[in-house]
Amino acid sequence: DARVTQTPRHKVTEMGQEVTMRCQPILGHNTVFWYRQTMMQGLELLAYFRNRAPLDDSGMPKDRFSAEMPDATLATLKIQPSEPRDSAVYFCASGSGGAGGYTFGSGTRLTVV
Amino acid sequence: ELKVEQNPLFLSMQEGKNYTIYCNYSTTSDRLYWYRQDPGKSLESLFVLLSNGAVKQEGRLMASLDTKARLSTLHITAAVHDLSATYFCAVDKPNAGGTSYGKLTFGQGTILTVHP
Numbered sequence: 001d002a003r004v005t006q007t008p009r010h011k012v013t014e015m016g017q018e019v020t021m022r023c024q025p026i027l028g029h030n031t032v033f034w035y036r037q038t039m040m041q042g043l044e045l046l047a048y049f050r051n052r053a054p055l056d057d058s059g060m061p062k063d064r065f066s067a068e069m070p071d072a073t074l075a076t077l078k079i080q081p082s083e084p085r086d087s088a089v090y091f092c093a094s095g096s097g098g099a100g101g102y103t104f105g106s107g108t109r110l111t112v113v
Numbered sequence: 114e115l116k117v118e119q120n121p122l123f124l125s126m127q128e129g130k131n132y133t134i135y136c137n138y139s140t141t142s143d144r145l146y147w148y149r150q151d152p153g154k155s156l157e158s159l160f161v162l163l164s165n166g167a168v169k170q171e172g173r174l175m176a177s178l179d180t181k182a183r184l185s186t187l188h189i190t191a192a193v194h195d196l197s198a199t200y201f202c203a204v205d206k207p208n209a210g211g212t213s214y215g216k217l218t219f220g221q222g223t224i225l226t227v228h229p
Contacts, residue, residue: 033217043201043222045216055215097205097215098161099161099163100161101158102146102158105155106154107155
């Protein structure tokens with residue numbers, strides 16, 4: 001089965017450090033999302049791309065977060081500088097809508113201490 | 114702003130019983146997805162509902178969509194322990210012209226526990 005691959009699976013970092021999370025979407029999918037999941041806020045949409053173009057990043061704190069899709073096989077989410085409140089699981093998902101739906105990666109569990 | 118509300122948020126069921134999880138949403142859409150998440154795991158796609166009146170069934174789970182009522186249901190029949198998980202609905206809101214989809218908004222999730 002095709003899968004969305006996220007790296008790293010786990011990341012522990014100190015406050016103030018830069019964190020980069022990577023996602024390889026499923027080949028042929030034209031839409032890529034970044035979500036953040038916490039107990040308090042649930043699943044929050046941070047950003048999403050269609051055909052590599054950013055469509056909406058209104059859910060992302062602009063001063064410290066950035067999302068890019070340098071090519072069709074790679075999406076990145078960067079936090080600089082990281083803060084303890086950024087601790088969460090970050091999911092990437094891809095799809096083309098319709099009957100295929102959207103497939104989630106395994107997530108990156110980020111802990112900022 | 115699209116709001117998606119699930120009800121109940123916590124569901125404790127006995128094995129063998131039936132129950133329904135409800136997903137209400139606030140703006141027009143005819144695309145809705147159901148996902149399952151086990152503790153510490155990713156989200157697994159269960160159902161894709163793409164039109165008013167759509168009904169999908171897989172094993173003991175059946176999902177339906179009523180776009181006029183802005184309501185989807187996930188019905189559990191004769192629950193078994195393996196169904197214990199968190200279930201999310203997600204609404205795919207189209208753009209202003211209705212020509213483009215792909216912005217998923219999730220409900221809060223329903224934590225289902227099935228016990229003997």
